[in-house]
Amino acid sequence: MQPDPEMLVRGIRDRNQQAVARAISIIADRRPGWESLLDAVGKEPRTATFIGITGAPGSGKSTLADAITSFYRAGNRRVGIVAVDPSSPFSGGAILGDRLRMQDHAGDPDVFIRSMASRGRLGGLAPATAETAAILAMAGYDPVIIETVGVGQSEVDVMSVADVVLMVLVPGNGDSIQALKAGVMEIGDLFVLNQADRPGSDRLLAEVNAALRLSGDEDCLSRVFQTVATEGRGVPEVATGIDAFLGSLQSDAEKAASRRERQFLRLVNLAVHDMTDEAFEAYRKSGCAPTEGGTSWSEAVRVATGFLDWLRTRPN
Amino acid sequence: MSFDEIDQKWVQGSLAKTLAKAPERQPAFTTPSGSEIRRLYTPADSRVGTDPVQYSERIGFPGTFPFTRGVQPTMYRGRLWTMRQYAGFGTAKESNRRYRYLLEQGQTGLSVAFDLPTQIGMDSDSPMAAGEVGKVGVAIDTLADMEILFDEIPLDRVTTSMTINAPAMVLLAMYIAVAGKRGIPASELGGTIQNDILKEYIARGTYIFPPRPSMRLITDIFGYCTGNVPKWNTISISGYHLREAGCTAVQEVAFTLADGIAYVEAAIKAGLDVDDFASRLSFFFNVHNNFIEEVAKFRAARRIWAGIMRDRFGAKNPKSWMLRFHTQTAGSTLTAQQPENNAIRVAIQTLAAVAGGTQSLHTNSRDEALGLPTEDSVRLALRTQQIVAYESGVADTIDPFGGSWAIEAETDRIESEALEYIGEVDRLGGMIAAIEAGFVQKQIQDSAFRAGREIDDGTRRIVGVNCFQMENEVEPEILQINPETEACQVASLEAIRKARDNDAVAAALAAVKDAAVSGANLFPPVLQAVSAYASLGEICNVMRDVFGEYREEVVL
Amino acid sequence: MKRRIRILIAKPGLDGHDRGAKFVARSLRDAGAEIIYTGIRQTPEAIAAAAVQEDVDFLGLSCLSGAHNRLFPEVVKLVRELGGQDIVVFGGGVIPKRDWPGLNEAGIRFIFGPGTPMSDVIAVIRENAPADAELAP
Known part of the structure; x- marks a missing residue:
């Protein structure tokens, strides 16, 4: 059954939930007709704000997304959410559970939540996250919140999709401190120190401020927020911070330019992803790839490096 | 000291004292072939661990530290366990009829099952209650329902256990109010409220408020009951539901006792003296099919708890060291296939x-994997207890399997593995922190998976399910809930709302709100509110406004 | 290459017994499906909205409290109203056989009682999946 892209686009504009949902599937799964639908979505000028949320596992990303949604709903804005969870490397299946922490909006037709599996992608997003967000924007959801996988790896993809990225950190979490040291601070535009009612939150605040100052940010106070997302505490301040960040940073023209650039970057990313998939398959079949497996990150990096060398030197 | 000497010390000490107060059921106990059954078999009989110091520290005597062999010196030779069938369905009137039937059949205590809206503090006319009213238990909205539920039941003579957690205060207040109207003072009332919120977050799901206000409600109940309802067991710390959710016997002991530690800590922090409330703590365990592991589990739990209370919390009163518990047979072991096999399980x-060594017992009915039990099935379940009590002979000597090498080794294993888990929970910052981090849920889910x-791939055999199956089974008759129940309940609630003094209700609810905000003990204003016929949902909604609501957070 | 089957596993009503639902979710994940899991205490409205927004192929409902006759058909009705015409709905939990015909008629295509082997559930999902979707190959 070949869907009619025009009808789908009309359905998206009419805010028909089923049409929106199906359009997302068509692009995410590369179902027949996905190219023309992608073109139609790409042509649409975007005005909605994309808010990225990233952070270590257990830092409360979904709960923060839920609380931010409540804040915008109180102002009668329609909110879209794209939540990414990891696919199992063994079966390729996934359990997508972020929706569970967004129960305040379950059944609210003005909140559209879409869960996506990372499907092997490493940058923290699912392959068609940006397109999904764009479809939600087209259906009048603004803002669209994008929540990354959150498995503790460097999840940089969200930078190229979101207008503003919230890095969520929690006290007493070894990963957070690790993140500060590993320079993942660069991913976040704003820093949300969640679970601020827990012991150690003041120390975390001091650490984040110090790290920001070290990186040359004199005005770090306007970029760091403390929240208790389960109770909605500190969330209005985060929302104000998002507006201030977006407003102060650029003129409208700059914003549009940067957005165009990001959109194109995304398309390139998508193409690279597809081409690399193919090339890697060829590499594996070429007999040049190491045959013994491994489990660690460093072993994976070693295999990837071998792959890149092979790419550079292969005949065609 | 020789073994005979320490044995004599017990015989002349706490045993003699108990016998002087309460003689045993029979002057002598004998096997069907006429030989004497001794009160207790010890290492002297079994040649296991005859070192008297080791024996008295690790195994000991019934009624003395560490209570491995039981909490009373005569155990079932003095008084049998309480046979307490968990029951309730439909309206208060229907449930009342079932309770009276059970008491006529020789049951010795009541155990009330509430429906899910009641357990979650919702009235029967709440939109979320649709379809659930009267289904897994009886629907209670106001004091009027509670009056009908206990109609003609002698509250001064039976003890009543109520499986109620998040709104436990409200239901206990209703019970006290019903008794009060009949002239029975609260100080005479005996029974138990489950009141164990931590396991609701972990496994059972009938929470309302977030952990902190929930813990405060619990310590308010402890505080109020110590002075006013002294015979009431104010909490039943439950491993039952953790086990139903799929954990192992070791995890059941460990997480239940870790919950217990959290409640004791909360009460001490709220300013109570450990010996003032500890003897009112009771426990609730599951019992599965693996006989040796299960017997050992109960013995290990008693030994660990005694140590925790004496050494960790410095309780002085030996009663504070005793782990007293209710047991229910395992619902999760019942099969829908060949349901008659369940009677054997x-x-x-x-x-x-x-x-x-359980203090009370509920036996499940054979048809509970299919639906609610019929009267016939419930009677068979009760008869099972009576046959074990009066015909099997296991009640005639104390801790009959104590000293068995297998049982003692299992007891030691469960103890040491459970202590390891408890240590892990401590390292995570206690049970509330461990639950918030998802540690406990993950452990349980992994075991369940x-x-x-193993059942799926046949390595764990379940008769009738993955081996010895039968074709074309005919499903037996099961109980049907009257489809009119919900409408009837909603109508009667509406009638009460019209008939009651609504000014008095509003004033009482305002007082509940004040106490919720100020931190004063909530029990007195809640008692006032139920007496004015404020509904369960109305009272809980006031608290929801102040405390907020808990949301499930952990996935898989 | 075929896409992965998407399944929503949901618990309508107030029942907190989620052991079975979680077991099914995890087993289907291991069989290669993408599972959306929404936790306990879901209203029929929330479940229907989730099924449609997530564009799932299957919707599995679990209930052990006896409220299935009221809640399951309500979910199916709402799913269809929101446009989820091809979503295959199945149910599990403590559901007496005498209720099965009525539930089937209300659009709950398959019912899995206690003790159903996962292989049966997986077989039903394979047989009824859309042509372009699959579990792990």
């Missing part, structure tokens, strides 16, 4: 619970 489990997979 329940019999084995009953035997294990009794050999493990492993068990499920």
Whole structure:
């Protein structure tokens, strides 16, 4: 059954939930007709704000997304959410559970939540996250919140999709401190120190401020927020911070330019992803790839490096 | 000291004292072939661990530290366990009829099952209650329902256990108010409220408020009951539901006792003295089919708890060291296939619970994997207990399996593995922190998944399910809930709302709100509110406004 | 290459017994499906909205409290109203056989009682999946 892209686009504009949902599937799964639908979505000028949320596992990303949604709903804005969870490397299946922490909006037709599996992608997003967000924007959801996988790896993809990225950190979490040291601070535009009612939150605040100052940010106070997302505490301040960040940073023209650039970057990313998939398959079949497996990150990096060398030197 | 000397010390000490107060059921106990059954078999009989110091520290005597062999010196030779069938369905009137039937059949205590809206503090006319009213238990909205539920039941003579957690204060207040109207003072009332919120977050799901205000409600109940309802067991710290959710016997002991530690800590922090409330703590365990592990589990739990209370919390009163518990046979072991086999499973489990020294017991009915039990099934379940009590002989000597090498070794294993888990919970910052981090849920889910997979691939055999199956089974008759129940309940609630003094209700609810905000003990204003016929949902909604609501957070 | 089957596993009503639902979710994940899991205490409205927004192929409902006759058909009705015409709905939990015909008629295509082997559930999902979707190959 070949869907009619025009009808789908009309359905998206009419805010028909089923049409929106199906359009997302068509692009995410590369179902027949996905190219023309992608073109139609790409042509649409975007005005909605994309808010990225990233952070270590257990830092409360979904709960923060839920609380931010409540804040915008109180102002009668329609909110879209794209939540990414990891696919199992063994079966390729996934359990997508972020929706569970967004129960305040379950059944609210003005909140559209879409869960996506990372499907092997490493940058923290699912392959068609940006397109999904764009479809939600087209259906009048603004803002669209994008929540990354959150498995503790460097999840940089969200930078190229979101207008503003919230890095969520929690006290007493070894990963957070690790993140500060590993320079993942660069991913976040704003820093949300969640679970601020827990012991150690003041120390975390001091650490984040110090790290920001070290990186040359004199005005770090306007970029760091403390929240208790389960109770909605500190969330209005985060929302104000998002507006201030977006407003102060650029003129409208700059914003549009940067957005165009990001959109194109995304398309390139998508193409690279597809081409690399193919090339890697060829590499594996070429007999040049190491045959013994491994489990660690460093072993994976070693295999990837071998792959890149092979790419550079292969005949065609 | 020689073994005979320490044995004599017990015989002349606490045993003699108990016998002087309460003689045993029979002057002598004998086997069917006429030989004497001794009160207790010890290393002197079994040649296990005859070192008297080791014996008295690790195993000891019934009624003395560490209570491995039981909490009373005469155990079932003095008084049998309480046979307490969990029951309730439909309206208060229907449930009242079932309670009276059970008491006529020789049951010795009541155990009230509430429906899910009641357990979650919602009135029957709440939109979320649709379809659930009267289904898994009785629907209670106001004091009027509670009056009908206990109609003609002698509250001064039976003890009543109520499976109620998040709104436990409200239901206990209703019970006290019903008794009060009949002239029975609260100080005379005996029974138990489950009141164990931590396991609701972990496994059972009938929470309302977030952990902190929930813990405060619990310590308010402890505080109020110590002075006003002294015979009431104010909490039943439950491993039952953790086990139903799929954990192992070791995890059941460990997480239940870790919950217990959290409640004791909360009460001490709220300013109570440990010896003032500890003897009112009771426990609730599951019992599965693996007989040896289950018997050992109960013995290990008693030994660990005694140590925790004496050494960790410095309780001085020996009563504070005793782990007293209710047991229910395992619902999760019942099969929908060949349901009559369930009667056999329940019999084995009953035997294990009794050999493990339970203080009260519920036996499941054979048809509960299919739906609510019929009257016939419930009677068979009760008869199972009576046969074990009066015919099997296991009640005639104390801790009959104590000293068995297998049982003692299992007891030691469960103890040491459970202590390891408790240590892990401590390292995570206590039970509330461990639950918030998802640690406990993950442990339980992993065990459940492993068990499920083993059943699925046949490595764990379940008769009738993955072996010895039968074709074309005919499903037996099961109980049907009257489809009119919900409408009837909603109508009667509406009638009460019209008939009551609504000014008095509003004033009482305002007082509840004040106490919720100020931190004053909530029990007195809640008692006031139920007496004015404020509904359960109305009272809980006031608290929801102040405390907020808990949301499930952990996935898989 | 075929896409992965998407399944929503949901618990309508107030029942907190989620052991079975979680076991099914995890087993289907291991069989290669993408599972959306929404936790306990879901209203029929929330479940229907989730099924449609997530564009799932299957919707599995679990209930052990006896409220299935009221809640399951309500979910199916709402799913269809929101446009989820091809979503295959199945149910599990403590559901007496005498209720099965009525539930089937209300659009709950398959019912899995206690003790159903996962292989049966997986077989039903394979047989009824859309042509372009699959579990792990």
